[in-house]
Amino acid sequence: MALGKRKRRDQVGLSNPFADTSADENAADLHAHFRHHFEAKFKPLEGISLSIKGIETEVPESVDLESDWEGLTDTEDNGGPQIIHHQLSEAAETEVPNKELRAFMSTKPPSSRPALTPKTKNIEQSDADEMASDAANLKKDLALQRLLKESHLLESQSALSVSGRNRHKAVDMRLQDLGSKTSLYAQPKMPLSHRRGIIAKSTEKEDARRREAQENGIILEKATKAKKGSEARRQRAIGAPTVGRFQGGMLKLSKRDVADIQGPKKSVKRKR
Incomplete structure (x- = not known):
């Protein structure tokens, strides 16, 4: 133009x-x-x-404008x-993960606990694997101990014997391991001669079993010796005397009680 x-x-x-x-x-x-x-x-x-x-x-104005x-x-x-x-290049839109988007749009406050990294996940997974392996090993050890303790029950197994008898004995042994005070086969009331005979017979069988196992190279469980029961402390009523026996409205003291009260005698040497 x-x-x-x-x-x-x-x-x-x-x-x-x-x-x-x-x-x-x-x-x-x-x-x-x-x-x-x-x-x-x-x-x-x-x-x-x-x-x-x-x-x-x-x-200047003097110059001709025409x-x-x-x-x-x-x-x-x-x-x-x-x-x-x-002219600016358009910035590429970054895609926001759905998890972060939901956390941003939700009304709940963000948790202060940091997100688990792959390293911590691997550590937790390894710890879980170790715990699982320890539990499996403990279970196998318990089964092995039970097998060693109950192996003698299978030696006397015969066709005519009752299968439930060995099962009851195994249950009795397991209860004693868990802390049972008495055995299922214990008979509190019987003649003293019978009781002594039963104890001697069981002791003889146990000694023979351990001797044969030692000769054949078989490992058995450790022998547990029966603990002697400590003298039970006499129960006294509330307000009763702690020394002697109160019987028939009278306190009876034995020589031992009197000696405990008086204490040891001190010998005094006289000077000549």
């Missing part, structure tokens, strides 16, 4: 037909200053095209607004 010759402007409407040079220079300096400040703080922007209004020189002029082209700015085009 080309225009004809420039016409004389009305001097009444405009006092100065051209823009003020000092104002344009100040605007350009300010723009350059802001641009340097921005580039110093941030990275310079790529692909920025600026269209700055050209600076017009001051023409001089030949070819006019304006489409590329020149006709005093319009300053346009700045910013």
Whole structure:
């Protein structure tokens, strides 16, 4: 687009037909200053095209305004607004995991417990495997101990013997291991001669079994010796005397009680 010759402007409407040079220079300096400040703080922007209004020189009034002029082209700015085009590459959208998105959108407060890392998961898994192996080994040890203790029950097994008898004996042994005070086969009331005979017979069988096992190289369980029952402390009523026996409204003291009360006698040597 080309225009004809420039016409004389009305001097009444405009006092100065051209823009003020000092104002344009100040605007350009300010723009350059802001641009340097921005580039110093941030990275310079790529692909920025600026269209700055050209600076017009001051023409004296003596110059003929009707001089030949070819006019304006489409590329020149006709005093319009300053346009700045910013061409920025679109940032790639990062995908947020569904777990974090649900935690962000939920109304519950976030937990202070840190998330388990693969390293801690591996450690916990190894600990669980060790506990499982320890439990399996303990179970096998218990089964082996029971086999050693109950192996003698299978030696006297015959076709005519009752299968439940050995099972009852095995249950009795397991109860004694767990802390049972008496055996299922213990008979509290019987003649003393019978009791002594039963104890002697069982002791003889146990000694023979251990002797044969030692000769054949068989490992048996450790022999547990019967503990002698300590003398039970006599139970006394509330308010009863702690020394002697109260019988028939009378306190009876034995010689031992009197000796305990008096204490050891001290021998005094007389000087001659």
